[in-house]
Amino acid sequence: MTQMTVQVITPSGICYNHHAAFVLLNTVNGDLGILPRHIAVIATLNIEELKVRRVDDENHVDWIAVNGGIAEVKDNLITIVTDSAERARDIDVSRAERAKMRAEQRLKEAKAQKDIDTVKRAEIALHKALNRLNVSGHR
Structure with a gap:
């Protein structure tokens, strides 16, 4: 199974770094679902939730509050740069x-x-x- 790596980076460092089977981004142009081998894209994010379906269990989903930012998808790496972000469990x-x-x-x-x-x-x-x-x- 092909997987992706998702990294959420804030000014204080990497706040999330895991492998994913699916990611849902909320961009200024609408929702963007990302699967492995997705074409390269850069998108501006809204203040919204980020959904990451982990590879270890299809029912394991991480939710992250992202306060806008930029997402880059390239070579099965999703990099999100934002001013601030928090995982659901840390809020x-x-x-x-x-x-x-x-x-x-x-x-x-x-x-x-x-x-x-x-x-x-x-x-x-x-x-x-x-x-x-x-x-x-x-x-």
């Missing part, structure tokens, strides 16, 4: 809930003040918090 749910509440409050205040820049930043923070909470549900 502190209470911290993510607090981040969600803070972002919602900032968003509400920014909309009331009609502060477009702060609205955009608060929306991104909220999206990141919701993504982490969603991924944490896959434990």
